[in-house]
Amino acid sequence: MEKVLLNVKDVSEYLGIGETKTRELLRNPTNGFTIRIGNRLYAHKGKLDIWLKNQIL
Template identity: 55%
Template sequence: MTEKILVDKRLLNIDEFCAYLGIGKTKARELMTKVDNPFTVRLGNRLYANKIMLDKWIDSISGNKLKKVI
């Protein structure tokens, strides 16, 4: 049932963020409080991750960044 909730939700709270990425709360808070990340949404004192922006951010940092040799 948790998987269905994560698929349907646009904003993930800290627990859902941890489950989605498979990381602990300390690392999750570290990532979510970085000023330069595009996915954090602050509502009052609470932090949420915009799932669509999070997926785009993960895609942008994934893979080997090898220079093309000509």
């Protein structure tokens, strides 16, 4: 079963970037894919994929 929410480590591995840069990306309030649960940051994988496609175009 594929994860819907990715934590910082998962996003870092998925994008091939460091965890510090991943946290910086997830803290950006305008990205549209960040979900905060308590103090933890997660990325919604579907919305992250859409965001990535838009960044490439």
